[in-house]
Amino acid sequence: xxxxxxxxxxxxxxxxxxxxxxxxxxxxxxxxxxxxxxxxxxxxxxxxxxxxxxxxxxxxxxxxxxxxxxxxxxxxxxxxxxxxxxxxxxxxxxxxxxxxxxxxxxxxxxxxxxxxxxxxxxxxxxxxxxxxxxxxxxxxxxxxxxxxxxxxxxxxxxxxxxxxxxxxxxxxxxxxxxxxxxxxxxxxxxxxxxxxxxxxxxxxxxxxxxxxxxxxxxxxxxxxxxxxxxxxxxxxxxxxxxxxxxxxxxxxxxxxxxxxxxxxxxxxxxxxxxxxxxxxxxxxxxxxxxxxxxxxxxxxxxxxxxxxxxxxxxxxxxxxxxxxxxxxxxxxxxxxxxxxxxxxxxxxxxxxxxxxxxxxxxxxxxxxxxxxxxxxxxxxxxxxxxxxxxxxxxxxxxxxxxxxxxxxxxxxxxxxxxxxxxxxxxxx
Ligand code: FSO
Ligand code: SF4
Numbered sequence: 001x002x003x004x005x006x007x008x009x010x011x012x013x014x015x016x017x018x019x020x021x022x023x024x025x026x027x028x029x030x031x032x033x034x035x036x037x038x039x040x041x042x043x044x045x046x047x048x049x050x051x052x053x054x055x056x057x058x059x060x061x062x063x064x065x066x067x068x069x070x071x072x073x074x075x076x077x078x079x080x081x082x083x084x085x086x087x088x089x090x091x092x093x094x095x096x097x098x099x100x101x102x103x104x105x106x107x108x109x110x111x112x113x114x115x116x117x118x119x120x121x122x123x124x125x126x127x128x129x130x131x132x133x134x135x136x137x138x139x140x141x142x143x144x145x146x147x148x149x150x151x152x153x154x155x156x157x158x159x160x161x162x163x164x165x166x167x168x169x170x171x172x173x174x175x176x177x178x179x180x181x182x183x184x185x186x187x188x189x190x191x192x193x194x195x196x197x198x199x200x201x202x203x204x205x206x207x208x209x210x211x212x213x214x215x216x217x218x219x220x221x222x223x224x225x226x227x228x229x230x231x232x233x234x235x236x237x238x239x240x241x242x243x244x245x246x247x248x249x250x251x252x253x254x255x256x257x258x259x260x261x262x263x264x265x266x267x268x269x270x271x272x273x274x275x276x277x278x279x280x281x282x283x284x285x286x287x288x289x290x291x292x293x294x295x296x297x298x299x300x301x302x303x304x305x306x307x308x309x310x311x312x313x314x315x316x317x318x319x320x321x322x323x324x325x326x327x328x329x330x331x332x333x334x335x336x337x338x339x340x341x342x343x344x345x346x347x348x349x350x351x352x353x354x355x356x357x358x359x360x361x362x363x364x365x366x367x368x369x370x371x372x373x374x375x376x377x378x379x380x381x382x383x384x385x386x387x388x389x390x391x392x393x394x395x396x397x398x399x400x401x402x403x404x405x406x407x408x409x410x411x412x413x414x415x416x417x418x419x420x421x422x423x424x425x426x427x428x
Protein backbone atom coordinates (compact mmCIF):
# COMPACT_ATOMS: atom_id res chain seq x y z
CA UNK A 1 0.00 0.00 0.00
CA UNK A 2 0.93 3.63 -0.25
CA UNK A 3 -1.27 6.25 1.35
CA UNK A 4 -0.35 9.84 2.21
CA UNK A 5 -3.82 11.34 2.26
CA UNK A 6 -3.79 12.68 5.83
CA UNK A 7 -1.41 14.35 8.29
CA UNK A 8 -1.19 11.24 10.51
CA UNK A 9 0.74 9.48 7.76
CA UNK A 10 3.76 7.42 8.88
CA UNK A 11 6.99 9.43 9.21
CA UNK A 12 5.04 12.26 7.56
CA UNK A 13 5.84 10.65 4.21
CA UNK A 14 3.36 7.80 3.69
CA UNK A 15 1.86 4.68 5.23
CA UNK A 16 3.23 1.66 3.38
CA UNK A 17 2.63 -1.35 5.66
CA UNK A 18 -0.54 -0.44 7.53
CA UNK A 19 -2.23 2.92 8.08
CA UNK A 20 -1.59 4.83 11.32
CA UNK A 21 -5.38 5.22 11.20
CA UNK A 22 -5.78 1.42 11.17
CA UNK A 23 -6.41 1.07 7.44
CA UNK A 24 -5.28 -2.38 6.28
CA UNK A 25 -3.06 -2.72 3.21
CA UNK A 26 -5.76 -4.66 1.34
CA UNK A 27 -8.31 -1.90 2.01
CA UNK A 28 -5.85 0.70 0.70
CA UNK A 29 -5.31 -1.36 -2.46
CA UNK A 30 -9.05 -1.91 -2.92
CA UNK A 31 -9.54 1.85 -2.57
CA UNK A 32 -6.96 2.38 -5.30
CA UNK A 33 -8.68 -0.24 -7.44
CA UNK A 34 -12.04 1.49 -7.00
CA UNK A 35 -10.46 4.82 -7.95
CA UNK A 36 -8.95 3.26 -11.10
CA UNK A 37 -12.29 1.78 -12.06
CA UNK A 38 -14.06 5.10 -11.50
CA UNK A 39 -11.44 6.90 -13.61
CA UNK A 40 -12.32 4.47 -16.41
CA UNK A 41 -16.03 5.18 -15.99
CA UNK A 42 -15.25 8.91 -16.02
CA UNK A 43 -13.39 8.58 -19.32
CA UNK A 44 -16.43 6.97 -20.96
CA UNK A 45 -18.78 9.54 -19.39
CA UNK A 46 -16.51 12.31 -20.65
CA UNK A 47 -16.67 11.10 -24.23
CA UNK A 48 -20.44 10.60 -23.92
CA UNK A 49 -20.87 14.13 -22.65
CA UNK A 50 -18.80 15.41 -25.59
CA UNK A 51 -21.70 14.17 -27.72
CA UNK A 52 -24.39 15.48 -25.35
CA UNK A 53 -25.21 12.24 -23.48
CA UNK A 54 -25.27 11.87 -19.68
CA UNK A 55 -26.51 9.38 -17.07
CA UNK A 56 -27.39 10.75 -13.61
CA UNK A 57 -27.38 7.27 -12.04
CA UNK A 58 -23.73 6.75 -12.98
CA UNK A 59 -22.87 10.28 -11.79
CA UNK A 60 -24.53 9.46 -8.46
CA UNK A 61 -22.47 6.29 -8.12
CA UNK A 62 -19.26 8.25 -8.74
CA UNK A 63 -20.15 10.60 -5.88
CA UNK A 64 -20.62 7.66 -3.52
CA UNK A 65 -17.53 5.86 -4.75
CA UNK A 66 -15.18 8.83 -4.48
CA UNK A 67 -16.59 9.75 -1.07
CA UNK A 68 -15.95 6.19 0.14
CA UNK A 69 -12.23 6.61 -0.47
CA UNK A 70 -11.99 9.84 1.58
CA UNK A 71 -9.99 9.65 4.81
CA UNK A 72 -11.75 7.74 7.61
CA UNK A 73 -14.98 6.91 5.81
CA UNK A 74 -14.82 3.21 5.01
CA UNK A 75 -12.40 0.60 6.39
CA UNK A 76 -14.32 -2.51 5.27
CA UNK A 77 -12.67 -4.71 2.61
CA UNK A 78 -15.99 -6.61 1.93
CA UNK A 79 -17.94 -3.53 1.20
CA UNK A 80 -14.95 -2.25 -1.14
CA UNK A 81 -15.22 -5.51 -3.14
CA UNK A 82 -18.96 -4.84 -3.45
CA UNK A 83 -18.26 -1.25 -4.51
CA UNK A 84 -15.83 -2.54 -7.14
CA UNK A 85 -18.55 -4.86 -8.49
CA UNK A 86 -21.02 -1.98 -8.43
CA UNK A 87 -18.47 0.09 -10.36
CA UNK A 88 -18.37 -2.75 -12.90
CA UNK A 89 -22.15 -2.56 -13.36
CA UNK A 90 -21.98 1.24 -13.57
CA UNK A 91 -19.23 0.91 -16.17
CA UNK A 92 -21.58 -1.26 -18.23
CA UNK A 93 -24.09 1.59 -18.11
CA UNK A 94 -21.37 4.10 -19.05
CA UNK A 95 -20.23 1.96 -22.00
CA UNK A 96 -23.85 1.52 -23.12
CA UNK A 97 -24.31 5.28 -22.96
CA UNK A 98 -21.20 5.91 -25.06
CA UNK A 99 -22.20 3.24 -27.59
CA UNK A 100 -25.63 4.86 -27.90
CA UNK A 101 -23.99 8.26 -28.34
CA UNK A 102 -21.65 6.92 -31.03
CA UNK A 103 -24.38 5.08 -32.95
CA UNK A 104 -26.95 7.87 -32.76
CA UNK A 105 -24.36 10.43 -33.86
CA UNK A 106 -22.31 8.51 -36.40
CA UNK A 107 -24.53 5.61 -37.46
CA UNK A 108 -24.21 1.89 -36.73
CA UNK A 109 -20.67 0.75 -37.57
CA UNK A 110 -20.23 -1.81 -40.33
CA UNK A 111 -17.16 -3.87 -41.26
CA UNK A 112 -14.71 -1.63 -43.07
CA UNK A 113 -11.30 -2.24 -44.58
CA UNK A 114 -8.69 0.35 -43.59
CA UNK A 115 -5.43 0.78 -45.45
CA UNK A 116 -2.30 1.35 -43.38
CA UNK A 117 0.23 3.96 -44.52
CA UNK A 118 0.34 7.43 -46.03
CA UNK A 119 -0.52 8.84 -49.45
CA UNK A 120 1.22 11.78 -51.08
CA UNK A 121 0.13 15.10 -49.57
CA UNK A 122 -0.25 17.07 -46.36
CA UNK A 123 -1.47 15.13 -43.37
CA UNK A 124 -2.82 15.19 -39.82
CA UNK A 125 -2.67 12.09 -37.62
CA UNK A 126 -5.30 11.82 -34.86
CA UNK A 127 -4.73 9.50 -31.91
CA UNK A 128 -6.76 8.62 -28.81
CA UNK A 129 -10.42 7.74 -28.36
CA UNK A 130 -12.53 10.84 -29.11
CA UNK A 131 -14.77 10.42 -32.16
CA UNK A 132 -16.14 13.91 -31.52
CA UNK A 133 -12.67 15.46 -31.87
CA UNK A 134 -12.02 13.42 -35.02
CA UNK A 135 -15.33 14.50 -36.53
CA UNK A 136 -14.60 18.19 -35.89
CA UNK A 137 -11.14 17.74 -37.39
CA UNK A 138 -12.62 16.07 -40.48
CA UNK A 139 -15.20 18.84 -40.93
CA UNK A 140 -12.59 21.57 -40.64
CA UNK A 141 -10.05 19.92 -42.98
CA UNK A 142 -12.59 19.08 -45.70
CA UNK A 143 -11.58 20.78 -48.95
CA UNK A 144 -8.21 21.95 -47.61
CA UNK A 145 -6.22 19.20 -49.35
CA UNK A 146 -5.08 17.85 -45.97
CA UNK A 147 -5.52 14.11 -45.45
CA UNK A 148 -6.47 12.77 -42.03
CA UNK A 149 -5.18 9.48 -40.62
CA UNK A 150 -6.11 7.58 -37.50
CA UNK A 151 -3.66 6.10 -35.02
CA UNK A 152 -4.16 3.55 -32.21
CA UNK A 153 -7.67 3.59 -30.69
CA UNK A 154 -9.15 5.82 -33.41
CA UNK A 155 -8.92 2.98 -35.96
CA UNK A 156 -12.54 1.88 -35.26
CA UNK A 157 -13.74 5.36 -36.33
CA UNK A 158 -13.52 4.14 -39.93
CA UNK A 159 -16.43 1.77 -39.27
CA UNK A 160 -18.93 4.59 -38.62
CA UNK A 161 -20.77 5.80 -41.77
CA UNK A 162 -20.86 9.45 -40.68
CA UNK A 163 -17.08 9.49 -40.25
CA UNK A 164 -15.92 7.35 -43.16
CA UNK A 165 -18.03 9.47 -45.54
CA UNK A 166 -15.16 11.99 -45.44
CA UNK A 167 -13.02 11.09 -48.45
CA UNK A 168 -9.93 12.67 -46.91
CA UNK A 169 -10.04 10.19 -44.00
CA UNK A 170 -7.38 8.20 -45.75
CA UNK A 171 -6.45 5.35 -43.45
CA UNK A 172 -4.38 4.35 -40.47
CA UNK A 173 -0.80 5.17 -39.57
CA UNK A 174 1.07 3.17 -36.92
CA UNK A 175 -0.34 0.76 -34.37
CA UNK A 176 -0.93 0.87 -30.62
CA UNK A 177 -0.43 3.92 -28.37
CA UNK A 178 3.15 3.08 -27.40
CA UNK A 179 4.57 3.22 -30.94
CA UNK A 180 3.71 6.93 -31.13
CA UNK A 181 7.17 8.38 -30.54
CA UNK A 182 8.62 6.39 -33.43
CA UNK A 183 5.57 6.81 -35.68
CA UNK A 184 5.11 10.53 -35.14
CA UNK A 185 8.83 11.14 -35.73
CA UNK A 186 8.65 9.30 -39.05
CA UNK A 187 5.79 11.23 -40.68
CA UNK A 188 5.99 15.03 -41.27
CA UNK A 189 2.36 15.45 -40.22
CA UNK A 190 0.55 17.54 -37.62
CA UNK A 191 -0.59 15.31 -34.76
CA UNK A 192 -3.68 15.61 -32.57
CA UNK A 193 -3.97 13.75 -29.24
CA UNK A 194 -7.64 13.41 -28.28
CA UNK A 195 -7.63 11.42 -25.03
CA UNK A 196 -5.48 9.32 -22.72
CA UNK A 197 -2.46 7.41 -24.00
CA UNK A 198 -0.57 10.46 -25.25
CA UNK A 199 3.15 10.37 -24.44
CA UNK A 200 5.49 13.28 -23.70
CA UNK A 201 6.57 14.15 -27.26
CA UNK A 202 10.09 14.00 -28.59
CA UNK A 203 11.60 17.35 -29.54
CA UNK A 204 11.49 16.49 -33.24
CA UNK A 205 7.67 16.53 -33.37
CA UNK A 206 6.73 18.53 -30.26
CA UNK A 207 6.01 21.68 -32.29
CA UNK A 208 3.68 19.87 -34.66
CA UNK A 209 1.77 18.10 -31.89
CA UNK A 210 -1.56 19.39 -30.50
CA UNK A 211 -3.91 18.18 -27.78
CA UNK A 212 -7.67 18.60 -27.46
CA UNK A 213 -10.22 17.92 -24.74
CA UNK A 214 -8.88 16.24 -21.65
CA UNK A 215 -5.39 15.54 -23.09
CA UNK A 216 -2.65 18.08 -22.36
CA UNK A 217 1.13 17.96 -22.67
CA UNK A 218 3.76 20.45 -21.45
CA UNK A 219 4.85 22.87 -24.18
CA UNK A 220 2.25 21.47 -26.62
CA UNK A 221 -0.50 23.74 -28.03
CA UNK A 222 -3.93 22.85 -26.65
CA UNK A 223 -6.88 23.17 -29.05
CA UNK A 224 -9.76 25.09 -27.45
CA UNK A 225 -13.42 24.62 -28.39
CA UNK A 226 -12.49 22.08 -31.09
CA UNK A 227 -11.08 24.90 -33.24
CA UNK A 228 -8.34 23.03 -35.10
CA UNK A 229 -7.00 26.09 -36.97
CA UNK A 230 -3.51 25.87 -35.37
CA UNK A 231 -3.16 22.18 -36.34
CA UNK A 232 -4.45 22.84 -39.87
CA UNK A 233 -2.04 25.77 -40.36
CA UNK A 234 0.80 23.59 -39.06
CA UNK A 235 -0.09 20.74 -41.46
CA UNK A 236 -0.12 23.16 -44.40
CA UNK A 237 3.37 24.41 -43.50
CA UNK A 238 4.91 20.92 -43.33
CA UNK A 239 6.39 18.87 -46.20
CA UNK A 240 4.17 16.32 -47.95
CA UNK A 241 3.82 12.78 -46.65
CA UNK A 242 4.89 10.26 -49.28
CA UNK A 243 3.04 7.49 -51.09
CA UNK A 244 3.57 4.23 -49.22
CA UNK A 245 2.69 0.73 -50.51
CA UNK A 246 -0.41 0.40 -48.25
CA UNK A 247 -0.48 -3.39 -48.61
CA UNK A 248 -1.59 -3.93 -45.02
CA UNK A 249 -5.35 -3.73 -44.65
CA UNK A 250 -7.10 -3.88 -41.26
CA UNK A 251 -10.79 -4.70 -40.94
CA UNK A 252 -12.72 -2.97 -38.17
CA UNK A 253 -16.28 -1.88 -37.43
CA UNK A 254 -18.16 -5.03 -36.44
CA UNK A 255 -21.20 -3.80 -34.54
CA UNK A 256 -23.65 -5.94 -32.58
CA UNK A 257 -26.21 -5.93 -35.39
CA UNK A 258 -23.69 -7.15 -38.01
CA UNK A 259 -22.72 -10.04 -35.77
CA UNK A 260 -26.25 -10.84 -34.66
CA UNK A 261 -27.34 -10.96 -38.30
CA UNK A 262 -25.04 -13.99 -38.51
CA UNK A 263 -26.65 -15.68 -35.49
CA UNK A 264 -28.52 -18.33 -37.50
CA UNK A 265 -25.40 -19.25 -39.46
CA UNK A 266 -23.27 -19.32 -36.31
CA UNK A 267 -25.73 -21.67 -34.61
CA UNK A 268 -25.74 -23.98 -37.64
CA UNK A 269 -21.90 -24.03 -37.74
CA UNK A 270 -21.59 -24.70 -34.02
CA UNK A 271 -24.14 -27.54 -34.16
CA UNK A 272 -22.31 -29.02 -37.17
CA UNK A 273 -19.04 -28.91 -35.21
CA UNK A 274 -17.49 -26.43 -37.63
CA UNK A 275 -17.10 -23.72 -34.97
CA UNK A 276 -15.69 -25.25 -31.79
CA UNK A 277 -14.93 -22.29 -29.60
CA UNK A 278 -15.18 -18.50 -29.25
CA UNK A 279 -12.43 -16.36 -27.76
CA UNK A 280 -12.55 -12.74 -26.68
CA UNK A 281 -8.92 -11.63 -26.90
CA UNK A 282 -8.54 -7.95 -26.13
CA UNK A 283 -7.65 -5.13 -23.81
CA UNK A 284 -4.71 -2.76 -23.73
CA UNK A 285 -1.49 -3.39 -25.55
CA UNK A 286 1.71 -2.82 -23.60
CA UNK A 287 5.36 -2.65 -24.58
CA UNK A 288 6.19 -5.46 -22.15
CA UNK A 289 7.93 -8.40 -23.88
CA UNK A 290 5.36 -10.72 -22.27
CA UNK A 291 2.67 -9.13 -24.47
CA UNK A 292 4.02 -11.22 -27.38
CA UNK A 293 1.86 -13.92 -25.76
CA UNK A 294 -1.21 -12.52 -27.54
CA UNK A 295 0.41 -12.78 -30.98
CA UNK A 296 1.48 -16.35 -30.32
CA UNK A 297 -1.88 -17.19 -28.80
CA UNK A 298 -3.89 -16.14 -31.86
CA UNK A 299 -1.31 -17.56 -34.28
CA UNK A 300 -1.56 -20.99 -32.64
CA UNK A 301 -5.35 -21.24 -32.47
CA UNK A 302 -6.95 -24.05 -34.49
CA UNK A 303 -8.94 -23.06 -37.56
CA UNK A 304 -12.35 -23.89 -36.13
CA UNK A 305 -12.50 -21.04 -33.60
CA UNK A 306 -13.66 -17.43 -33.78
CA UNK A 307 -11.76 -14.52 -32.19
CA UNK A 308 -13.57 -11.39 -31.05
CA UNK A 309 -11.24 -8.53 -30.24
CA UNK A 310 -11.29 -4.92 -29.11
CA UNK A 311 -9.13 -2.04 -27.86
CA UNK A 312 -5.45 -1.57 -28.68
CA UNK A 313 -4.51 -5.11 -27.59
CA UNK A 314 -5.65 -6.19 -31.06
CA UNK A 315 -2.54 -4.69 -32.66
CA UNK A 316 -0.72 -7.82 -31.54
CA UNK A 317 -2.59 -9.80 -34.23
CA UNK A 318 -5.04 -7.68 -36.24
CA UNK A 319 -2.88 -7.80 -39.35
CA UNK A 320 -3.23 -11.62 -39.51
CA UNK A 321 -5.53 -13.01 -42.15
CA UNK A 322 -7.55 -15.61 -40.24
CA UNK A 323 -10.04 -16.05 -43.07
CA UNK A 324 -13.61 -17.16 -42.39
CA UNK A 325 -15.69 -20.21 -41.59
CA UNK A 326 -18.33 -20.45 -44.31
CA UNK A 327 -18.71 -16.68 -44.42
CA UNK A 328 -18.32 -16.01 -40.67
CA UNK A 329 -15.09 -14.02 -40.19
CA UNK A 330 -12.66 -15.65 -37.79
CA UNK A 331 -11.28 -12.31 -36.55
CA UNK A 332 -13.93 -9.82 -35.52
CA UNK A 333 -12.80 -6.35 -34.38
CA UNK A 334 -15.51 -4.85 -32.19
CA UNK A 335 -13.74 -1.49 -31.81
CA UNK A 336 -12.41 0.56 -28.92
CA UNK A 337 -12.03 -0.52 -25.28
CA UNK A 338 -15.47 0.97 -24.54
CA UNK A 339 -16.87 -1.37 -27.22
CA UNK A 340 -16.36 -4.15 -24.68
CA UNK A 341 -20.09 -3.49 -24.35
CA UNK A 342 -20.55 -4.95 -27.85
CA UNK A 343 -18.58 -8.00 -26.71
CA UNK A 344 -20.87 -8.32 -23.71
CA UNK A 345 -23.97 -7.97 -25.94
CA UNK A 346 -22.66 -10.67 -28.28
CA UNK A 347 -21.85 -13.03 -25.41
CA UNK A 348 -25.32 -12.53 -23.94
CA UNK A 349 -26.82 -13.16 -27.40
CA UNK A 350 -24.78 -16.38 -27.73
CA UNK A 351 -26.06 -17.47 -24.34
CA UNK A 352 -29.66 -16.89 -25.54
CA UNK A 353 -28.97 -18.54 -28.90
CA UNK A 354 -27.71 -21.74 -27.32
CA UNK A 355 -29.96 -21.52 -24.27
CA UNK A 356 -26.93 -21.86 -22.00
CA UNK A 357 -25.47 -19.87 -19.13
CA UNK A 358 -22.56 -17.66 -20.26
CA UNK A 359 -20.13 -19.74 -18.22
CA UNK A 360 -21.28 -22.95 -19.97
CA UNK A 361 -20.64 -21.58 -23.47
CA UNK A 362 -17.57 -22.71 -25.46
CA UNK A 363 -16.10 -19.28 -24.80
CA UNK A 364 -12.95 -17.96 -23.12
CA UNK A 365 -11.90 -14.41 -22.31
CA UNK A 366 -8.17 -13.72 -22.70
CA UNK A 367 -7.57 -10.19 -21.48
CA UNK A 368 -4.58 -7.88 -21.59
CA UNK A 369 -4.24 -5.30 -18.85
CA UNK A 370 -2.08 -2.19 -19.02
CA UNK A 371 -3.60 0.88 -17.45
CA UNK A 372 -6.15 2.07 -14.92
CA UNK A 373 -9.13 2.32 -17.23
CA UNK A 374 -9.02 -1.42 -17.89
CA UNK A 375 -9.90 -2.04 -14.22
CA UNK A 376 -13.42 -0.78 -14.96
CA UNK A 377 -13.87 -3.34 -17.74
CA UNK A 378 -12.41 -6.16 -15.65
CA UNK A 379 -14.90 -5.37 -12.89
CA UNK A 380 -17.75 -5.22 -15.43
CA UNK A 381 -16.93 -8.80 -16.47
CA UNK A 382 -16.56 -9.90 -12.85
CA UNK A 383 -19.85 -8.22 -11.94
CA UNK A 384 -21.48 -10.34 -14.65
CA UNK A 385 -19.91 -13.33 -12.88
CA UNK A 386 -17.89 -14.37 -15.91
CA UNK A 387 -15.66 -17.20 -14.73
CA UNK A 388 -12.24 -18.54 -15.67
CA UNK A 389 -10.91 -15.53 -17.55
CA UNK A 390 -7.21 -15.38 -18.38
CA UNK A 391 -5.36 -12.15 -17.62
CA UNK A 392 -1.92 -10.85 -18.59
CA UNK A 393 0.68 -9.86 -19.51
CA UNK A 394 1.14 -9.26 -15.78
CA UNK A 395 -1.31 -9.18 -12.90
CA UNK A 396 -2.30 -5.56 -12.05
CA UNK A 397 0.04 -3.99 -9.48
CA UNK A 398 -2.76 -3.21 -7.00
CA UNK A 399 -3.54 -6.91 -6.65
CA UNK A 400 -1.83 -8.32 -3.54
CA UNK A 401 -1.97 -11.99 -2.54
CA UNK A 402 -5.16 -11.50 -0.55
CA UNK A 403 -6.99 -9.84 -3.47
CA UNK A 404 -5.61 -12.40 -5.94
CA UNK A 405 -6.99 -15.20 -3.75
CA UNK A 406 -10.46 -13.64 -3.89
CA UNK A 407 -10.24 -13.29 -7.69
CA UNK A 408 -8.99 -16.86 -8.14
CA UNK A 409 -11.34 -18.48 -5.60
CA UNK A 410 -14.48 -16.60 -6.62
CA UNK A 411 -13.92 -16.09 -10.35
CA UNK A 412 -11.25 -18.57 -11.44
CA UNK A 413 -9.16 -15.67 -12.80
CA UNK A 414 -5.96 -17.20 -14.19
CA UNK A 415 -2.70 -15.44 -15.08
CA UNK A 416 -1.62 -16.22 -18.67
CA UNK A 417 1.16 -18.80 -19.08
CA UNK A 418 2.47 -20.48 -22.22
CA UNK A 419 0.20 -19.76 -25.22
CA UNK A 420 0.12 -23.31 -26.61
CA UNK A 421 -0.44 -24.86 -23.17
CA UNK A 422 -3.15 -22.33 -22.38
CA UNK A 423 -4.94 -23.08 -25.67
CA UNK A 424 -4.91 -26.79 -24.82
CA UNK A 425 -6.37 -26.08 -21.37
CA UNK A 426 -9.03 -23.75 -22.77
CA UNK A 427 -10.12 -26.15 -25.49
CA UNK A 428 -9.80 -29.21 -23.27
FE1 FSO B 1 -5.42 1.15 -25.35
FE2 FSO B 1 -4.79 3.32 -23.97
FE3 FSO B 1 -8.35 1.93 -25.35
FE4 FSO B 1 -6.63 1.90 -22.95
S1 FSO B 1 -5.08 3.15 -26.13
S2 FSO B 1 -4.58 1.34 -23.44
S3 FSO B 1 -7.36 0.91 -21.19
O1 FSO B 1 -6.34 3.62 -23.07
O2 FSO B 1 -8.17 2.16 -23.70
O3 FSO B 1 -7.17 0.44 -25.56
FE1 SF4 C 1 -2.01 6.70 6.68
FE2 SF4 C 1 -4.62 6.30 7.14
FE3 SF4 C 1 -3.71 8.77 6.80
FE4 SF4 C 1 -3.75 7.07 4.74
S1 SF4 C 1 -5.55 7.86 5.82
S2 SF4 C 1 -2.10 8.46 5.31
S3 SF4 C 1 -3.34 5.12 5.76
S4 SF4 C 1 -3.15 7.37 8.45
